[in-house]
Amino acid sequence: MPASAARWGRAAGLLLALWLTVPGLLNPLRGDLLGGVNLVFHEAGHVLLIWAGETVMLLGGSLGQVAVPLACAAAFLWRGDRFAAGVVGLWLAHSLAGVAAYIRDAPLRQLDLITGDPDTHDWWQLLGGWNPQANALNLADPLGRFVTFLALATLIVSVGLAVWDDLR
Secondary structure, three states, rough: HHHHHHHHHHHHHHHHHHHHHHHHHHHOOOOOOHHHHHHHHHHHHHHOOHHHEEEEEEEHHHHHHHHHHHHHHHHHHHHHHHHHHHHHHHHHHHHHHHHHHHHHOOOOEEEEEEOOOHHHHHHHHHHOOHHHOOOOOHHHHHHHHHHHHHHHHHHHHHHHHHHHHHHH
């Protein structure tokens, strides 16, 4: 395949990846294809870390949701495929945005949970919503904003990785 055709193919692939990820990054509660994928890895994270105690198991959902695309992007980087790492990095940015929205929802517990029980909200439990003496729900907004910043930074770095070889 000529270099220009490969370049156009990568550009089309990157635009498609941006089309799939950016709306969910900007509005992570709207529900989309990647949100469903992230939910699978979120729930798997709980199951895989159930042996490590309640706190780690609760964190396991968000960790699983972020660790899978991070591991995929790292594997592509390890192989030297910056384009693929960048495209998968967009999924990581989407995942981080979802975690940020989940964290920020902790005080309100308005998200629809698969259990249907707002008391099973991971971040509400992690931040001590059930315990008036150890309640740190006031940290939900700043922590969520920080994770949102990480999501946006990941988006920028991912696009940079994806176009790196074509810009050199």
